[in-house]
Amino acid sequence: MSVFSLAASRTFRGVSVKIPRMLFSLLPNDGYSITILNSKRISWPQSHSANTTRLLSSEPLNQKIPKVATWEPVPEEQLPPPAHIPADLVDKLERLALVDFRTKQGLACLEKAIRFADQLHVVDTTGVEPMDSVLEDRVLYLREDAVMEGDCAEKLLQLSKTTVEEYFVAPPGNIPLPKGEERTAMLKNSEF
Amino acid sequence: MIVKKKKSSVAPQQLVGVVGLEIHAQINSSTKLFSGAPVRFSAPPNSLVSFFDASLPGTLPVLNKRCVEAAVMTGLALNCAVNRKSLFDRKHYFYADLPAGYQITQQRLPIAVDGVLTYSLLGGKKRNQVMRQNVTIKQIQLEQDSGKSLHDDVRSQTLIDLNRAGVGLMELVMEPDMSCGEEAAAAVRELQLILQALGTCQGNMSEGQLRVDANVSVHRPGEPLGVRTEVKNINSIRYLARAIDYEIQRQIDVLQRGGTVQNETRAYDSKSGETLPMRDKEGLQDYRFMPEPNLPPLILYEDDASLPTGIDACQVVVVQKIKEGLPELPSVKRDRLVQTYGILPEHSFTLVNEDGLVDYFEAVLKATKKEPRKVIGWVTNELLGHLKQQDMSVCQSPISPSALAELLELQETGHISSSVAKQVFQEMWRSPGKTALQITQEQDLGLVSDTAQLHIICQKVVDSHPDEVRAHNVAFLNKLMGLVQKETKGRADPVLVRAILQKKTS
Numbered sequence: 095m096s097v098f099s100l101a102a103s104r105t106f107r108g109v110s111v112k113i114p115r116m117l118f119s120l121l122p123n124d125g126y127s128i129t130i131l132n133s134k135r136i137s138w139p140q141s142h143s144a145n146t147t148r149l150l151s152s153e154p155l156n157q158k159i160p161k162v163a164t165w166e167p168v169p170e171e172q173l174p175p176p177a178h179i180p181a182d183l184v185d186k187l188e189r190l191a192l193v194d195f196r197t198k199q200g201l202a203c204l205e206k207a208i209r210f211a212d213q214l215h216v217v218d219t220t221g222v223e224p225m226d227s228v229l230e231d232r233v234l235y236l237r238e239d240a241v242m243e244g245d246c247a248e249k250l251l252q253l254s255k256t257t258v259e260e261y262f263v264a265p266p267g268n269i270p271l272p273k274g275e276e277r278t279a280m281l282k283n284s285e286f
Numbered sequence: 287m288i289v290k291k292k293k294s295s296v297a298p299q300q301l302v303g304v305v306g307l308e309i310h311a312q313i314n315s316s317t318k319l320f321s322g323a324p325v326r327f328s329a330p331p332n333s334l335v336s337f338f339d340a341s342l343p344g345t346l347p348v349l350n351k352r353c354v355e356a357a358v359m360t361g362l363a364l365n366c367a368v369n370r371k372s373l374f375d376r377k378h379y380f381y382a383d384l385p386a387g388y389q390i391t392q393q394r395l396p397i398a399v400d401g402v403l404t405y406s407l408l409g410g411k412k413r414n415q416v417m418r419q420n421v422t423i424k425q426i427q428l429e430q431d432s433g434k435s436l437h438d439d440v441r442s443q444t445l446i447d448l449n450r451a452g453v454g455l456m457e458l459v460m461e462p463d464m465s466c467g468e469e470a471a472a473a474v475r476e477l478q479l480i481l482q483a484l485g486t487c488q489g490n491m492s493e494g495q496l497r498v499d500a501n502v503s504v505h506r507p508g509e510p511l512g513v514r515t516e517v518k519n520i521n522s523i524r525y526l527a528r529a530i531d532y533e534i535q536r537q538i539d540v541l542q543r544g545g546t547v548q549n550e551t552r553a554y555d556s557k558s559g560e561t562l563p564m565r566d567k568e569g570l571q572d573y574r575f576m577p578e579p580n581l582p583p584l585i586l587y588e589d590d591a592s593l594p595t596g597i598d599a600c601q602v603v604v605v606q607k608i609k610e611g612l613p614e615l616p617s618v619k620r621d622r623l624v625q626t627y628g629i630l631p632e633h634s635f636t637l638v639n640e641d642g643l644v645d646y647f648e649a650v651l652k653a654t655k656k657e658p659r660k661v662i663g664w665v666t667n668e669l670l671g672h673l674k675q676q677d678m679s680v681c682q683s684p685i686s687p688s689a690l691a692e693l694l695e696l697q698e699t700g701h702i703s704s705s706v707a708k709q710v711f712q713e714m715w716r717s718p719g720k721t722a723l724q725i726t727q728e729q730d731l732g733l734v735s736d737t738a739q740l741h742i743i744c745q746k747v748v749d750s751h752p753d754e755v756r757a758h759n760v761a762f763l764n765k766l767m768g769l770v771q772k773e774t775k776g777r778a779d780p781v782l783v784r785a786i787l788q789k790k791t792s
Contacts, residue, residue, distance in 0.1 A: 186572070190378075190572055190574060191574075192380070226577035226579065226583075227579040227582075229579070229580075229582050230582050230583060232582045233582065233585075233601070234349060234581060234582045234583065234584050234585065235349070236349055236351035236354065236600075236601055236602075236603070237317075237322065237348045237350055237351060238351060238600065239315050239316045239351060239352035239353075240316065240317065241316060241317055241322060241323070241324045242317070242322030243322040243323045243336035243337070243338075244322070244323035244324050244333065244334050244335060244336055245333055246335070246337075247330065247331070247332040247333045247335070250332055250335060250337075250340050250448075251332065253342075258443075259331070259445075260330060260331040260332055260333075261436070261445035261446060261447055262332070262382075262447075262448070263443050264382030264435070264443065264444045264445075264446050265382075265442075265443065266437060266438075266442050266443060266444050267437075267444065268380065268381065
């Protein structure tokens, strides 16, 4: 909380700000439309103790939101046994995703993350189709086959530090990632 | 005496090759699969690249309708089941010519599955028997092409050109139903013809519009399949057959020596005719497939009746409409030529197989009264033979259809004999622009039909060869005819000569 108000005071410095309330309504024919309801002047900072987490809001919390958390952590017995990640799998993950687990702490963090995701196993998903994304029931837009873009070689090449005659430059082929021990030795003294 | 029986590790005659093809066909569209950048073969580097193709942050894919239609057309032409709902996925791997670090493809649920490609081989002893064979097509999927990397080993760098990045590809995965290079080459040729007839792909292998990778393994029939290798860098149909045959032989040799075949990727070197292991030995790749979150499923509609109300017509792809609009496929064309002109299936096969030959043939028929069956030989043997000798295409032929028609007319009307006609053809080939008539007159090759003159010549021959006449054996008439032809330098009308000789010697 203190961190938040510190950040907030840094940005707003007690100056009252106008914050418009916006409402999104989804119209059936095309996309979105934005209706601006009303804008209110609010004074900074909010003194409501119950609303310290919503400093920029002009209204109190909705009555339907419970005051106390209603969920409980999943008991250990219901979860499947914790997954132990063997060293070669760690090495493989590091190669594939180009991440670096470095220390035991990093691995412990990974195992905690997996444990957190294991909670999904408690849910019964029989007869339910897996979801790909929240957009999966939208209509896929089909574009006409007409040239609209391209011809911006200069702009694109400016993004790269080194170019050779309008080509981007890359190292020759894939440089194989050094072996695990070599990597740790290389990164030991790096700033990351 | 004890005779030691030589133990052979592997009986060579039992090992057969198993070939499966993975074909990437570049879709013939004006713009790329997910962006509005143009598609062209050669252009200044990085000039056909949109922000999405360069994978700049904040860009999203927008599917090209023409690419969907092309994939559906190809699927229908290859007797596939077109999936009404198909999904897009991301295939992750790191390479400099793949700026996003992943390729958008259709791994889980592709646009078309379970098709058949029927191709024909000219087989038999005289290579004139048309044998029909089938290859099962596992699936057809839409995917993005990667950019081009030019390796500069001198300066130890790779130059990246993203003009090709994002171009739509149809990947056709075939089951390993083939057993040798010749079958694979015939299958790819047939596919090339089909794609060109549909207009969905120009099928030019040397320009990279049709890329073929071969999965080759060997085994004994009935036993499980052997370890396979992937052969890449094949730039033409001829090299495809050679590369596959080399690889099959190489694997057989390895097994015969008692070794094992490695599961690896090999590149075909056309200069040496060998396959060599490729440099980047990555080992088994894990592509970490995941659904493409920015693209909802692609829905195709069966017919106009099944369209939901209020939907925009240019936003839908209707399978029925595409089916109705399919052009004449090569196999149908071949059958039609056989039906219409009464030519043999192997002739029709040769006609359709050569670019522009059908048009040439039909142009000749229009200009001559000669029967198609008599014209076909000239087109498939004389004309095609000469073209092949000099590695020329039909459009480069020095003899135009009308010129050939004129020559055939001369022969038909009895002005020249068939052997002379062939001579004139050669002359016309050497001096393009000269008509058959000109050459015939210049070299005085006209048929000698003057009966009086023929009588004199025949009498001379009969008189100078009394023994043959007396022998009166089977071949004597032909021999005498040959002599007469020699006298007249092949210009005598054979029918007349035969009749005269028969009368004189009976």
